[in-house]
Amino acid sequence: MLATALWISLTLIVLALAMNVYRLAKGPDIPDRLLALDTMYVNAIALIVIAGLWFNTKTYFEAAMLIALLGFISTMAICRYLLRGDIIE
């Protein structure tokens, strides 16, 4: 049962990542691409957590934590650059 559920959620998240990549490539404006990147890191965390469940290890937790922290900070930095023209004033 768990293996089937893992397959289903893995497939759905990979499809979500593919849609994000499409929006990242096509997105008409910069904020669209930024939104696609923001969603991509969240989906990447889900993918890593599912990999941890798949291989039955706790090793991948730190990678997920790092991606969460750095993704938020980079999104904030790009937003601030677009809003103010400067990151640290």
Added chain:
Amino acid sequence: MTLALIIEALVSLLLICGGMFAFTGSLGMLQFKDFFMRLHGPTKGTTLGIGCVLIASMIYFTATQREPHMQELLITLFLFLTAPVTGHMLAKTGLHMHLRFTTSTRGSLPELLDEDVGQSRVAKPARPKRPGSSKNRRRQLLKTRGR
């Protein structure tokens, strides 16, 4: 035996729910017409999806390692705190860059709906008379002479 089965069913349900929510959020980002509509999918759907997946992982490792494994709760809380902030900043960026949007996106502010505005306007307060105008100056001159 049955407890293991129940835990496995719970983890499977949470995993499938998480995958569905993440898929729905990204589908919304793909399908909607303008940026402000596209902002809805990732900020709500994907955040809930990742929360479901992380809680499934937490339950699974707590059950298999036979000790509480609460580190995933950290990521969940962090993402639930940062997703609204990110959404707000992205919306501000979109407004700042004057992105094009469909007519149905535009709405009125909730505190200024037409049916809420009163029938008669509130009278404006009278403008204070300027001391520099000619009438005032003559009046002041007369006053000082009278004294």
